[in-house]
Amino acid sequence: MERVPVLKLGDLLIVSIQIDLQDQSVLMLQEDLADAIVDSRARGVIIDITAVEIVDSFIGRMLSTIASISRMLDAETIVVGMRPAVAITLVELGLSLGGVRTALNLEKGVAMLKDRDGADSGAVPE
Template identity: 80%
Template sequence: MDRVPVLKLGDILIVSIQIDLQDQSVLALQEDLADQVVATGARGVIIDITAVEIVDSFIGRMLATIAAISRMLDADTVVVGMRPAVAITLVELGLSLGGVRTALNLEKGVALLNHLEGSKIASVTR
């Protein structure tokens, strides 16, 4: 089983999904992220799905669950880079990622988290 690496940048944890996710990897990622949020005291989580070709209800639910868990641990979650075809398919499937914030790309995701925090929590050149 492939594990998805979790990167830390300032107060933000960044996860970039680059592989076709198996269900176990999804569940493992969910646990890893919760552990990391607590261990690092991160204030924000960014999940980059630019490379993800499909999001089915299982992966969709994972995204919503991660957002809900992070919120309980006082961190905001932003999903970035969703492809148009994936977004259209999710809408047709009837899945709304309630409670998940989204941004067009990583840069805008970081900007959104900074905006939410009201102050800069990571210095990334814009």
């Protein structure tokens, strides 16, 4: 079970990170996600890191890279479910997660993407 699944819901993609990501699985995730954005014309990507207990510069960079790739494909990335300890570590490491927006949980992340899209489409799964 090395591949992180990308779930589609309306024009959102949801990724829940639960495994310890290695170089190879990160590359696969980035490819899968890019493909999924194009295939599903997704407007937003939500990455849930509730299960991530330890974060390092590798994970931090991965999140930034995913956000950059998504932006190229016209989708916004929101990281949700960050544990307090993870937030503290990120700041201590001096990692700012450039270009990545965060929300407290999945629900707030979805609301954030919905607000952005306003009334211009059936933007969010119903």
